[in-house]
Amino acid sequence: MSSPLTPAELRSRIRQGQHTGNTSGFCPGFVQANVAILPRDWANEFLQFCHFNPKPCPLVAMASSPGDPHIAAVGSDFDIRSDVPRYRIWQDGSLQEETTDIHHLWRDDLVTFLIGCSFSFEEALLADGLEIRNISEGVNVPMYNTNIRCQSAGRFSANMVVSMRPFKPADAIRMIQICSRFPSVHGAPVHFGDPAAIGIRDIHQPDYGDAVTIGAGEVPVFTACGVTPQAAIMEAKPPFCITHSPGCMVVTDLPNSQLAVL
Template sequence: MTQLFAQPAELRRAIRSGAFTGNTSGQAPGFVQCNLAILSKDWAADFLQFCQKNPKPCPLIAMSDEPGNPLMSAAGENLDIRTDLPRYRIWREGKLVEEVADVSDHWRDDLVTFLIGCSFSFEEALLADGLEIRNLSEGKNVPMFNTNLACQPAGRFSGNLVVSMRPFVPSDAIRMIQICSRFPSVHGAPVHFGDPAAIGIADVNAPDYGDAVTLKAGEVPVFTACGVTPQAAIMQAKPPFCITHSPGCMLVTDIPNAKLAIF
């Protein structure tokens, strides 16, 4: 059984040492989890504009103070972006070439880090309200899907929305929408619920990323904008070099979730 860590710093130390290698859903409850995108300085302005024009899938939590600095003090004490995620993806010319547990050997002085809000952060509020989060109760990574919903292009970046899915009975789906609306910095209210085909998803039991979860009789799938969206945009833009998180393997920060609630 996966060990549960209460404090972000404790979890990051376990990740850095190699003792924790799994997905971070349910870990360090109460603290903001982030998706990751790291690009060279000459691509950073275009990517920042892409985030600003697409705040639901790409809500920006923090970015580097200066190129080449791997320490993200705004996100956590003694936080090193090169070592403190369970798994990273290395991209070259828009192609995934490697997954690694540490990017120290890939680090460069011209790299700019972007931290993007993650739906794992609002799961705490849903659990507190008594809603079941199926990926947590089944011990799985959340299912994520490519869609036919276009993002707003910015500079060299464009592409379609990626969504995460959680099943609920209709009354709970309505409550989930109300709760998530309080957290626009971690994707906010869902973008769709009901018929997956309406947003280009052929089979809700065959996610493009993450794991399939049980969809019970009487439940509807609820789809939330997902921070894997930048990876789809990166594949299309084809920057020479990029680092992202592996889906489900987030950066867990010292920022309390409560600080992101707007009411």
């Protein structure tokens, strides 16, 4: 059996166009992050939105200055213009296209934000013997829009997006205990059980990602999701911004252990 890819090796593959899909299950032990890239005159309000809503938008890192595509803290070779498997390009809150490289779109006024991802705590769940259904079925994690309202900040407001993983009740309790140790990557779940209670009409039809099997006796467990900033961007309608495609994360050199609270 081959050794897992290192984050640098995976980023190299992404750069070369050899990996353009979701990153769940890749590079165990290392932090993965959601991406939001905004013009400078929108960046402060977005930063405030993240501070007001730390569960769906836990900030892991950001560029030190506008126009800087490198964030050395997450990888010495890191370049936001090429190291995401798939990007989404937005204009006035409307999705325009998806692409695998944004060098041609880069501007000197753009500010990069990296936001914690629930893929980071999946490793801790697997280590405890819990099955992560999206990994075992080889698909992207299912994600849903909800009626849980985030706190607004300037022009940014949104309902929370959540990801879902099914567990038997006893395992769900253990999952909650484990995830509570990772507040920097969404922390404890925000809901479990009846999807309708948080505005989800059909658990088998996710708004993002892929449906997974929910077995007999299992309950869906919902965790705040880093796709929430995309919902805020759709509401705020900045003239231009770039995000990751759901499930297609930045894989950093930061160890997950750095984010755990003992």
